[in-house]
Amino acid sequence: MAIRANPKLIDELVPYGAEDVVKCYQCGNCSAVCPFSKQPYVFPRKPMRLLQMGLEEKIKSSIDPWLCYYCGQCSEQCPREAEPGETMMSLRRWLTSRYDWTGISRLFYKSWRFEVGAVILVALATVAGFLAFGFSQGSIHHYDGPHAFLPSPSIHIFDWTLAIVLLALLLSNAARMWWFTMGRDKEVKAPLSAYFTKAYLLPVHFFTQKRYSQCEHKAPWLTHLALMLSYVTMLVLIMFFLRDMAAGPAIDWHVHIFGYLATIGLIGSSILFLRSRITKSSAQYKHSHESDWIFLVLLLTVAATGILQHILHRSGLDMAANIMYVTHLALVVPMLGLEVPFSKWSHLAYRPLAMYFADVRAVALARQGQPESMPEPVGGGLRTA
Amino acid sequence: MRIGVFLCQAGTVPIDTVDLSAVAHYAANLPQVESVRDLGVLPTLDPSALADEISQDRLERIVIAGDSPGFFKPAFTRAMALAGREPNEVRLASFRQHGANTRNSTERAKAIVACAVYGVPFSLAAVPAQTKVHPATLVIGGGIAGIQAALEIADAGKKVYLVERTGTIGGHMAMFDKTFPTLDCAACILTPKMVAVGQHEMIDLMTYSEVESISGTPGAYKATILRNARRVDETSCVACNMCAEVCPVTVPSRFDAGIATRKAIYIPFPQAVPNAYLIDEAACTYVQSNGTKCGACAKKCPKGCIDLDARGDVIQVEVGSVVVATGYDVLDARKIEPYGYGVYPNVLTALEFERLTNASGPTGGKIVTKTKRFNKRTKSDEWVFDPDGPPPSSVAIIHCVGSRDANYNPYCSRVCCMYSLKFAHLVREKLPEARCYEFYIDMRAYGKGYEEFFQRIQDEGTFIVRGRSASVTQRDGQMYLKGEDILHDRVLEFPVDMVLLAVGLVPAEGAEGLAAMLGIPRDEYGWFAEADYNSDPTGTERGAVYVAGASQGPKDIPDTVAQASAAASGILKGIVSGRGVDSLGSLSLEDIEERAKTLVAG
Numbered sequence: 001m002a003i004r005a006n007p008k009l010i011d012e013l014v015p016y017g018a019e020d021v022v023k024c025y026q027c028g029n030c031s032a033v034c035p036f037s038k039q040p041y042v043f044p045r046k047p048m049r050l051l052q053m054g055l056e057e058k059i060k061s062s063i064d065p066w067l068c069y070y071c072g073q074c075s076e077q078c079p080r081e082a083e084p085g086e087t088m089m090s091l092r093r094w095l096t097s098r099y100d101w102t103g104i105s106r107l108f109y110k111s112w113r114f115e116v117g118a119v120i121l122v123a124l125a126t127v128a129g130f131l132a133f134g135f136s137q138g139s140i141h142h143y144d145g146p147h148a149f150l151p152s153p154s155i156h157i158f159d160w161t162l163a164i165v166l167l168a169l170l171l172s173n174a175a176r177m178w179w180f181t182m183g184r185d186k187e188v189k190a191p192l193s194a195y196f197t198k199a200y201l202l203p204v205h206f207f208t209q210k211r212y213s214q215c216e217h218k219a220p221w222l223t224h225l226a227l228m229l230s231y232v233t234m235l236v237l238i239m240f241f242l243r244d245m246a247a248g249p250a251i252d253w254h255v256h257i258f259g260y261l262a263t264i265g266l267i268g269s270s271i272l273f274l275r276s277r278i279t280k281s282s283a284q285y286k287h288s289h290e291s292d293w294i295f296l297v298l299l300l301t302v303a304a305t306g307i308l309q310h311i312l313h314r315s316g317l318d319m320a321a322n323i324m325y326v327t328h329l330a331l332v333v334p335m336l337g338l339e340v341p342f343s344k345w346s347h348l349a350y351r352p353l354a355m356y357f358a359d360v361r362a363v364a365l366a367r368q369g370q371p372e373s374m375p376e377p378v379g380g381g382l383r384t385a
Numbered sequence: 386m387r388i389g390v391f392l393c394q395a396g397t398v399p400i401d402t403v404d405l406s407a408v409a410h411y412a413a414n415l416p417q418v419e420s421v422r423d424l425g426v427l428p429t430l431d432p433s434a435l436a437d438e439i440s441q442d443r444l445e446r447i448v449i450a451g452d453s454p455g456f457f458k459p460a461f462t463r464a465m466a467l468a469g470r471e472p473n474e475v476r477l478a479s480f481r482q483h484g485a486n487t488r489n490s491t492e493r494a495k496a497i498v499a500c501a502v503y504g505v506p507f508s509l510a511a512v513p514a515q516t517k518v519h520p521a522t523l524v525i526g527g528g529i530a531g532i533q534a535a536l537e538i539a540d541a542g543k544k545v546y547l548v549e550r551t552g553t554i555g556g557h558m559a560m561f562d563k564t565f566p567t568l569d570c571a572a573c574i575l576t577p578k579m580v581a582v583g584q585h586e587m588i589d590l591m592t593y594s595e596v597e598s599i600s601g602t603p604g605a606y607k608a609t610i611l612r613n614a615r616r617v618d619e620t621s622c623v624a625c626n627m628c629a630e631v632c633p634v635t636v637p638s639r640f641d642a643g644i645a646t647r648k649a650i651y652i653p654f655p656q657a658v659p660n661a662y663l664i665d666e667a668a669c670t671y672v673q674s675n676g677t678k679c680g681a682c683a684k685k686c687p688k689g690c691i692d693l694d695a696r697g698d699v700i701q702v703e704v705g706s707v708v709v710a711t712g713y714d715v716l717d718a719r720k721i722e723p724y725g726y727g728v729y730p731n732v733l734t735a736l737e738f739e740r741l742t743n744a745s746g747p748t749g750g751k752i753v754t755k756t757k758r759f760n761k762r763t764k765s766d767e768w769v770f771d772p773d774g775p776p777p778s779s780v781a782i783i784h785c786v787g788s789r790d791a792n793y794n795p796y797c798s799r800v801c802c803m804y805s806l807k808f809a810h811l812v813r814e815k816l817p818e819a820r821c822y823e824f825y826i827d828m829r830a831y832g833k834g835y836e837e838f839f840q841r842i843q844d845e846g847t848f849i850v851r852g853r854s855a856s857v858t859q860r861d862g863q864m865y866l867k868g869e870d871i872l873h874d875r876v877l878e879f880p881v882d883m884v885l886l887a888v889g890l891v892p893a894e895g896a897e898g899l900a901a902m903l904g905i906p907r908d909e910y911g912w913f914a915e916a917d918y919n920s921d922p923t924g925t926e927r928g929a930v931y932v933a934g935a936s937q938g939p940k941d942i943p944d945t946v947a948q949a950s951a952a953a954s955g956i957l958k959g960i961v962s963g964r965g966v967d968s969l970g971s972l973s974l975e976d977i978e979e980r981a982k983t984l985v986a987g
Contacts, residue, residue, distance in 0.1 A: 026871060027826040028851075028855075028869030029869075031869040032867050032876060039876065042875065045869060077792070079789060079790035
């Protein structure tokens, strides 16, 4: 098959954040310092090379960028300040935009104005929808009970509808991801059995992010894990225990303890990440794409308005609680509706998937007789007898 | 003749070394000049519009003045042709070519414009007046560059004062085992030259000395030289070593790059010139105790040539010219933590390996790994080279350590690729069973015979791996090297017994102070700046001060020797002709203008 080179690829990556790829002189220091870079996935040097050569399809079908957790060691030691870590991050953004079949992701990453505009638009639509719904049903002076402004059973139905739509989008994108990285690969055909035997890795990677813990600095891993676990906890609470959360006046500790922990996790870790990005405390926080800021600000405000409405409700200020509730929803809907399928939040699906695919593919490679690692140099050696 | 002067600036950076408005004003007042126009930075010139201007002002000669006026010549030539004038009457007044490229060069620029206006070549009008050049020369630094320059000048019958900071001349080259790519024995080339310097009747060798200050003008400098006390009379010392045998103080030997020890009274190496011992004040018990303790060497010396109470001396010399040949230092490898230098005993720098593999080194040239030994004095274990120690079964050489690296030195140190290949040869020659790996980014085999040398090393069975290795680690007493093998698309991590770091070169310590003393600039990395990279690579901005060797930038031995000889020829030219020492600066604007007028009339 002929390989097409896209000489403009390196420029096309600039809006996604990869600005210094041209500086790379291919010394391989980054690949060697990276704790994840092992056969058969050697990066970041190789993806940098593919970018320099404009091999768009090869990058589109590579899993490598998702195997990086961006600890920043490669960028710190890079002799050319070519920012390999940021390049991998940018490639993840670019890949997200390729997996997304709607094309919205591309627009988001290329123009922050478009993303912010979309967030505002969805927020306004949400406010309008819920106000109309609330006024037609209940009273703004009631938070829960039969006359509630936004009764939890209705919100529950809304949540599930939104979840199904998002899941459909995410799954279709994930299917495209599989096709690009695994399905269309003619050289390495992963056996179906490998998909099953390695399936346990998917939840393992998702819930433990254990590969991240192999990075030299552990703090980013812990913060990242806390944020993700808090988020998942909150998601479970909202999808299954919304009624108990909204009910009052007594606090149901079986449910609420998780809610409080998750809130602390979400607010704490998003503040930590925001602070790191503002102070540029280490290599991985030096470059922040607009999508990173939008995501973190949304996450923090969602968590803050969520806990505030709870506090207001418990304080008996039902009207204020209702107003805060609408604000909360106006932030939640764009955060979920836009960030999950089209922007940064999608990595919560792609990254564990990629790691799972990588392991499945490694099984296939091993079957084809390609050794997983050969630690000693080859070549050279005695050329003359 | 009606003349138009156009000031044009090529390039994107405006000329800031010359006051252009003053030049324009001056040019406007020159006879026959009709118009002066400053066209600014990188103007787009339209020949037909210029032709209109030429016709309007009835110009018969055009002078283009600026840093690179030749850039604009085609447009003006065409314009002259279009206006029906003589196209050959386009004259260039190049500021840069004629030396008006330093600060406050306005007067020079005026003179250059004047010559172009008169139609006289600048170099003809601006022949400098005779300046008396003192026939003696001061050479600072006694490495191969200083030795070569001193010998060239002295062999021509002119006096040379050679000032060397350490106790012997020879510099870094004396430490080397072999030279690349010929694999000649470095000492066999260097020591005869060193002896020649020591015995030359025209060379006044001052070792263990430093230049304190330099005053005066080009051709007539006065240098104050601090002669530190060797405390051993170098003329009567016969280097019998009896003093060192009784000396109780042991310190690391600088000449052996710290991998061996010497006494507080020492000779840097057996072939040192002058072949005499000296005392390391900082280590000597007698000196440190103000004469209350020890003094064993002075009692032992059969010739009575040790004077432990000797004091340093300051002398003044008059010289006409100066050669700066202060060489380089190697980068401190401790700065690059991932390579573990200073942490793992068998991670060595290039200079350490040179001494290890050198027959005059601590192991007699045997390549061995360090062995642990208990030091009774410090009561701790230390790693030392023992000639009977185990040889390494694998040696890895890491290129570009601190060079071509934005975190350390962005420049290429130029010699490391080749000396690393030489190391591979030495390892494979002495230990045919050992595996040797070269980790390189780009192989810079740029010189005569270098590419062939690279091929030879490959053929000898060295593993040449493209990739910059990232780290050295140790597990259970075994070192591991991690790096990417780019050409085979693999990350390697494999055991090695010895790691050699091809450390880059940095300007020698004290270069900054010397530059300030001499009034010559250094480049952004601290290397001495030459007058012109292409046309005057050994001259400096200061008249009769020359640079040679690695003090001007990293370079190998052949280039160093060539540059030292070139510097010597520049100095001899100045001494013999008695002119040219102040890079044309001896003529004033009025003089040049006067001479130009005479030439036109004549």
